[in-house]
Amino acid sequence: MTTATSPEPKKAPAEPSDALLRQFIGYNMKRAYMQVQDDLAATLAPLGLRIGTYSALAVVVGSPGISQTQLSQVLDIKRSGVVVLVDELEGAGVLERAPVPGDRRAYSLRVTSAGKRLWQKAEAEVRAHEAALFADLAPEDLRQLHDLLARAARSAARHRQEETT
Amino acid sequence: MTTATSPEPKKAPAEPSDALLRQFIGYNMKRAYMQVQDDLAATLAPLGLRIGTYSALAVVVGSPGISQTQLSQVLDIKRSGVVVLVDELEGAGVLERAPVPGDRRAYSLRVTSAGKRLWQKAEAEVRAHEAALFADLAPEDLRQLHDLLARAARSAARHRQEETT
DNA sequence: GTCATATTGTTCATTGACGTAACAATCCGG
DNA sequence: CCGGATTGTTACGTCAATGAACAATATGAC
Incomplete structure (x- = not known):
């Protein structure tokens, strides 16, 4: 047992969430x-x-x-x-x-x-x-996020275009 | 000279871009x-x-x-x-x-x-x-991006809600 | 030069994904 | 018991963007 949550969420969930989506x-x-x-x-x-x-x-x-x-x-x-x-x-x-x-x-x-x-x-x-x-993020984190987003956008654009080609 | 582009884009730009937007x-x-x-x-x-x-x-x-x-x-x-x-x-x-x-x-x-x-x-x-x-990004970068995005979303949600309050 | 074809900007109808406003049915608290 | 809230639903409006047409103009083949 790693996480000690309720073992069986059979019926009504106490806290509905988008947990399954946040993995993406x-x-x-x-x-x-x-x-x-x-x-x-x-x-x-x-x-x-x-x-x-x-x-x-x-x-x-x-x-x-x-x-x-x-x-x-x-x-x-x-x-x-x-x-x-x-x-x-x-x-x-x-x-x-x-x-x-x-x-x-x-x-x-x-x-x-x-x-x-x-x-x-x-x-x-x-x-x-x-x-x-974004005041909660440190300046270094912001810079990092900016860079990663730019690279992610380029990567996605490239791979999507290759599909069509 | 790092990038050898034309120093004065007075008239027609050779390569129109969204450079001014990408700062955000x-x-x-x-x-x-x-x-x-x-x-x-x-x-x-x-x-x-x-x-x-x-x-x-x-x-x-x-x-x-x-x-x-x-x-x-x-x-x-x-x-x-x-x-x-x-x-x-x-x-x-x-x-x-x-x-x-x-x-x-x-x-x-x-x-x-x-x-x-x-x-x-x-x-x-x-x-x-x-x-x-996102295959162009290293696994570690992807993990980082995931984390930063989650934190950015939380930060933005918090600060936006405070405005209304 | 001429003519087919492509390009540029434009208009109009349509779509898709929402929100708003109303509504009936139902629940809740005094 | 009853006024007010809550749940799901419907009809309608909105807003941005697309797609399909079109006239004006450019381009290239011959």
Whole structure:
């Protein structure tokens, strides 16, 4: 007898739990991410941003002149999806659709000066909220988690793509 | 010079990226979890399960006799949501709504023998897929990631709850 | 040059997974 | 016994994202 719990949980469990799910890394990712997602949405709302528009803004800030198709690839959504995001950001005066010299079909997305300021505000805001959320973890643990998540994402992406190939 | 990229990304970026987002732990969680989610859905589909029903099945297996309200609390969804899940599982002969002796309103959820077998199959299947997904990480790293995610989820849950309180 | 084919952005309908609000049946405490 | 809570249920709304079409434009073969 290693663990001295009740030997036979035949009928009603005193404490229902998701113990069987917690063995999986994916489930723990979900649990953690759901918290981050909810907090992030609440953080961005006062800035007039949703998670989708916030992500799009970040990519355009970091990659000025990007096209909507490229943006859809980076965000891993369909082209029809970015239209909504860019419409919203453009309507807020945060982003603009500039014409591409060589191609009259595509747009060159750029942030306005107001957009740049909004991003800096959002970036600081999100960073602060994330720090507060994970305040129970030591800085070294956070760094480690960040690195492991990035590697896990790469590993999963690679192996999933190989399946399809 | 470590990386020899162009020093001034004024106009069109050669390689658009989500670099500005990857600084955040939450974004890396999302990237990793999305991969897991897609793979999980594909893994469960042949078994006739969706992520929602799979999660519900796991909880009922681990907590026999649980009520739908309790299940909604563990899964962190509304009671109206579990009705759909339990309906589906019951329709597949995986689960049954047994009457609760003392309370004629509630149901005592239990897995059938077929349900128990289905869960064992799903559990093994998911474990194998997860191992393949994260094959690039050393076992020790995986263990570490599992632990850090669990702690991060707890930390976030605690701090978010304190805000509301 | 011309024409088939691909690409870009867009619109619209649909889907899926939730939440909200109401409701009947049932339980509980005074 | 009765007002108020709890359980499961139903109908409806919401929100983000997809899929399928489409017009405008670009590209490449000939």
